[in-house]
Amino acid sequence: MGALIILSLILLGVVLVQIGKVNELSASIRGEEEAQESANRNHAIIGMGFMISFLVFVIASFIYYKDSMLGYGPLEAASIHGVEVDNIFNVTMVITGIVFFLTHIALFWYAYKYRGRAGHKAKFIPHDNRLEIIWMVIPSIAMAFLVIYGLAVWNMAMADIPENEVAGKDFIEIEANGQQFGWNLRYPGADNHLGATYYKLISSDNPFGQVWDDPKNHDDFQPSEIVLPVNKKVRVRITSRDVLHNFYLPHFRVKMDAVPGMPTYFVFTPTKTTEEFKEGLKGYPEWEKPTDPTDPSSNSRREDFNFELACAELCGNGHFSMKKLVKIVTEEEYQAWLTTQTSYYAANITGEVPEKVDTPAPVDAAPEVIKDEAEETTVIDAKVEEAVDDKKTVEEVIEKAVEEVVEPVEDGTTPK
Amino acid sequence: MASIDITTQEELHGHGHDDHHDDDHHGDKFASGFFSRYVFSMDHKTIAKQFLITGIIWAIIGAAMSIVFRLQLGFPEESMAWLRPILGKWIIVDAEGFGTLDPDFYYALVTMHGTILVFFVLTAGLSGTFSNLLIPLQIGARDMASPMLNMFSYWFFFLAGAIMFASLFLNTGPFSGGWTAYPPLSAVPAAMDGSKAGMTLWTVSLVFFVVSVLLGGMNYITTVINMRTKGMTMLRMPLPIWAFLVTAILGLLSFPVLAAAFFLLIFDRSLGTSFFISEIFINNAPLENVGGSPILYQHLFWFLGHPEVYIIILPAFGIVSEVLSVHSRKPIFGYKAMVLSILAIAFLAFIVWAHHMFMTGMNPFIANIFVLFTLIIAVPSAVKVFNWIATLYGGAIRFNAASLFGIGFVSLFISGGLTGIFLGNSAIDIQLHDTYFVVAHFHIVMGIAAFFGMFAGIYHWFPRMYGRFMNETLGRIHFWGTMICAYAIFWPMHYIGMAGVPRRYYTFEQFEAFNQFSSMNEFITVAAIISFALQILFVINFFYSIFYGKKQKVMNPYGANTLEWTVPVNAGHGNWPGPIPHVYRWAYDYGKDGREFIPQTEPLKEGEYDMGDHH
Numbered sequence A: 001m002g003a004l005i006i007l008s009l010i011l012l013g014v015v016l017v018q019i020g021k022v023n024e025l026s027a028s029i030r031g032e033e034e035a036q037e038s039a040n041r042n043h044a045i046i047g048m049g050f051m052i053s054f055l056v057f058v059i060a061s062f063i064y065y066k067d068s069m070l071g072y073g074p075l076e077a078a079s080i081h082g083v084e085v086d087n088i089f090n091v092t093m094v095i096t097g098i099v100f101f102l103t104h105i106a107l108f109w110y111a112y113k114y115r116g117r118a119g120h121k122a123k124f125i126p127h128d129n130r131l132e133i134i135w136m137v138i139p140s141i142a143m144a145f146l147v148i149y150g151l152a153v154w155n156m157a158m159a160d161i162p163e164n165e166v167a168g169k170d171f172i173e174i175e176a177n178g179q180q181f182g183w184n185l186r187y188p189g190a191d192n193h194l195g196a197t198y199y200k201l202i203s204s205d206n207p208f209g210q211v212w213d214d215p216k217n218h219d220d221f222q223p224s225e226i227v228l229p230v231n232k233k234v235r236v237r238i239t240s241r242d243v244l245h246n247f248y249l250p251h252f253r254v255k256m257d258a259v260p261g262m263p264t265y266f267v268f269t270p271t272k273t274t275e276e277f278k279e280g281l282k283g284y285p286e287w288e289k290p291t292d293p294t295d296p297s298s299n300s301r302r303e304d305f306n307f308e309l310a311c312a313e314l315c316g317n318g319h320f321s322m323k324k325l326v327k328i329v330t331e332e333e334y335q336a337w338l339t340t341q342t343s344y345y346a347a348n349i350t351g352e353v354p355e356k357v358d359t360p361a362p363v364d365a366a367p368e369v370i371k372d373e374a375e376e377t378t379v380i381d382a383k384v385e386e387a388v389d390d391k392k393t394v395e396e397v398i399e400k401a402v403e404e405v406v407e408p409v410e411d412g413t414t415p416k
Numbered sequence B: 001m002a003s004i005d006i007t008t009q010e011e012l013h014g015h016g017h018d019d020h021h022d023d024d025h026h027g028d029k030f031a032s033g034f035f036s037r038y039v040f041s042m043d044h045k046t047i048a049k050q051f052l053i054t055g056i057i058w059a060i061i062g063a064a065m066s067i068v069f070r071l072q073l074g075f076p077e078e079s080m081a082w083l084r085p086i087l088g089k090w091i092i093v094d095a096e097g098f099g100t101l102d103p104d105f106y107y108a109l110v111t112m113h114g115t116i117l118v119f120f121v122l123t124a125g126l127s128g129t130f131s132n133l134l135i136p137l138q139i140g141a142r143d144m145a146s147p148m149l150n151m152f153s154y155w156f157f158f159l160a161g162a163i164m165f166a167s168l169f170l171n172t173g174p175f176s177g178g179w180t181a182y183p184p185l186s187a188v189p190a191a192m193d194g195s196k197a198g199m200t201l202w203t204v205s206l207v208f209f210v211v212s213v214l215l216g217g218m219n220y221i222t223t224v225i226n227m228r229t230k231g232m233t234m235l236r237m238p239l240p241i242w243a244f245l246v247t248a249i250l251g252l253l254s255f256p257v258l259a260a261a262f263f264l265l266i267f268d269r270s271l272g273t274s275f276f277i278s279e280i281f282i283n284n285a286p287l288e289n290v291g292g293s294p295i296l297y298q299h300l301f302w303f304l305g306h307p308e309v310y311i312i313i314l315p316a317f318g319i320v321s322e323v324l325s326v327h328s329r330k331p332i333f334g335y336k337a338m339v340l341s342i343l344a345i346a347f348l349a350f351i352v353w354a355h356h357m358f359m360t361g362m363n364p365f366i367a368n369i370f371v372l373f374t375l376i377i378a379v380p381s382a383v384k385v386f387n388w389i390a391t392l393y394g395g396a397i398r399f400n401a402a403s404l405f406g407i408g409f410v411s412l413f414i415s416g417g418l419t420g421i422f423l424g425n426s427a428i429d430i431q432l433h434d435t436y437f438v439v440a441h442f443h444i445v446m447g448i449a450a451f452f453g454m455f456a457g458i459y460h461w462f463p464r465m466y467g468r469f470m471n472e473t474l475g476r477i478h479f480w481g482t483m484i485c486a487y488a489i490f491w492p493m494h495y496i497g498m499a500g501v502p503r504r505y506y507t508f509e510q511f512e513a514f515n516q517f518s519s520m521n522e523f524i525t526v527a528a529i530i531s532f533a534l535q536i537l538f539v540i541n542f543f544y545s546i547f548y549g550k551k552q553k554v555m556n557p558y559g560a561n562t563l564e565w566t567v568p569v570n571a572g573h574g575n576w577p578g579p580i581p582h583v584y585r586w587a588y589d590y591g592k593d594g595r596e597f598i599p600q601t602e603p604l605k606e607g608e609y610d611m612g613d614h615h
């Protein structure tokens, strides 16, 4: 089979080369000038044909695929800022689409109209300042609009949690930690605060390298999938243990690199539960197809739909496989789910699973914790300064500080 | 700008250009033996051919690699066992005889493909070829300022290529962390097989490549500034020369930064420093390195990386401007605007690099500035596009392979430039970053467009290089086939990207959201294979025509104005047998005063106004 294809390709090549030679020969017999003129006509016409079919292909394929794209059909964003991203995408699409069509029509139309013909002379038009200014100003205005609009959306989408908001009440903070090749997930537990971590403490028993002396770690739990309540702000603290990864939730327009040694974050608010999103897929034929194409009786793609977490930064030979499921549920379902989760510390370190906490911790406790933490950090800072004076290595300092203060080296909680 | 002009004037009056002492160059005492003539040649025309042919060989290798990984993406269900004789252990054959591509090798192929095409083909092969060929010929010089450094520039490129090629045969495979080589993946050998010896050779190869670019660039700049013939003021220079000059300046300013980044990376890899790595736990053990920042590497890389994309595209701008003007029989529209837009783009190219880093954890506030500058680039880019279209307007266009590729270039640059406006807006980039949309964008605007510029240049100046023409019929088939295939391959990738599918995925089957395009992926792969076959047709045409092409009978076959067509067909080292011609007007007097063309060497008539004069 392969040999046959190769053989026919070679044959085709030989035929084309022969055609080329013959054509060249006939051109020299007919006379260069005449041959060139007929080539001008032919290729000008092919050019128009190309332009028309290309533009038709563009429109047709766009319509054909619109339901699987950003900002259209059933795959509209499922988060607050995501809707804005989709909107500006669509606005840009309209503006650039107009330019695309006009310039392509002009390009091929002029090529056709001004093809070289006998008795037709080119005009001498070296420049035209007025025209040039016009076509500099118009794009400038369009760009100014897009920059202003775009930055408004960007700064809204990337804003961190405001200082006065309270973890647990106004938002939930979770952590996603990338490693070759998978995601570790961590929820803050009843105290609504993630405990501190230190990378040297990572082990198979301690995937995040949690500092067990930090009480905030004791109630943190590590579920196997992301579960979040709808319409609640989430701050994802994004970390990595080894190389760069990228925390990517395509349906929510969330994407942020996970950088070892430098926690990043993304704040977003899901606006549709998984069930609501599935509802929106109804009536789209491609979503009614069976999940397993070979088995028509299997569930439809819609029924099996799930939000997914992927990795979007090359991280090694398993980069394409870093998947976790994401479930957006109602507040009640979320509370119910929380009760089924067990603290990692209790289950894996002390081995004693405590009584399940049925109600989440009172929210007003939170500010106190933050205050404590600030105090402790100051203590560390002081120690570090002290030690630096003693000309110790940073390494020693940090270790010592950890021992003495019984406190995280790395601040694992909400921003100040 | 002003200072450059002053030098020009000074030079013209001061040294003059009687060129007596240059005359004895001719007769080619430099190129006596076979080696000094064809291998270690110092003739810029020969060095140009060396760059071109080496570039073509690399292009074939790089494209063949893309076919292999496209087969994996388009036909994951087909066995690849038949490739085992060539690829050996990189094809994993299971008990039933079903062969799959090793994911490690998939990433190695993607990485090599990117590195080879960006650096070896579209930087060295494009700018190296045409800067060398055209700078002396179009400005009226007998050779480069330093023919010796010029020769070294080629041989450093050759050395870089040889090292990269050797890395393909390493037991752990060539580097596989993407052409951008982000640490820690590239810095920590334990992170990936390709990050072991493959990465070492990759960096060493590219350091030599940087040397090559710098040697070449210094030469191009010096030559353009100092060696123009009498009357060739800066504003009478043909646009390719402007493009090559600015390209060389960009290279000179940005490549050293890349080299610096690579040196720091080498230190991190072998000397235990921590410039780019911090707090890493890998292979069940923590590394001692703390305090480094992977983001720092990205800043350094993209400080080259963004200018690099313009290093690739500016020569194509220049070539296309020239080709479109000559074959429309019309002056390039808005010459000064074209020069200014090249300068503006080059300037802006240095202050937009972080638009590649919106989603890397860089402070989101900084993104504001980079969005602004990035979208400003669209303005000079738009001016160029409108001016090319206006050049066609009112012309008497001669359709041949060269001008067709020129027109195709404009189409591609429009399509790819417009998608840049999406990506440059950080808000939209949240979703599109590192998806197939980016792949579509940069292949169209940089990859294919630059290739089209290169093809236009090769078809146009082939007689200048070999004294023969390439076969036009095959050239036109090559054009239309490639044009259709280019869009067939890359247009659909926009849709895949708009659905959110990430790039650099070995398979999409793991994700429900990404796994809905298998028929489109098949289509793309088939188009890629056809396109590859068409390029082979071009290569056959190229080598066949060197020996058997139609002979160039007249010195100036296109009726062009520029100086390279005043050189006899088989000119030796030194270019002009007699004295170097003087220049009296700009390069674009086509259709003026009822004459089809007026060469630059023709003096102005009484009271005639020259477009290239400063007024």
Ligand code: HEM
Pocket (backbone or CB within 6 Å): B180, B309, B310, B312, B313, B355, B356, B374, B375, B377, B378, B381, B416, B417, B418, B419, B420, B421, B423, B424, B425, B429, B432, B433, B434, B438, B441, B442, B445, B446, B447
């Ligand atoms: C209107 C002008 C342009 C704009 C606004 C623009 C914008 C961008 C942006 C924002 C990205 C980063 C996308 C991402 O990774 O998320 C990008 C990627 C890229 N662009 Fe452009 N671009 C423009 C023109 C060009 C040109 C002229 C070239 C080359 C000649 C080019 C080559 C590339 C390449 C190679 C990449 C991908 C690099 C990588 O991540 O591997 N772009 N462009």
Ligand SMILES: [Cu+2]
Pocket (backbone or CB within 6 Å): A244, A245, A246, A311, A312, A313, A314, A315, A316, A318, A319, A320, A322
């Ligand atoms: Cu990854």
Ligand SMILES: [Cu+2]
Pocket (backbone or CB within 6 Å): B305, B306, B309, B352, B353, B355, B356
């Ligand atoms: Cu860029």
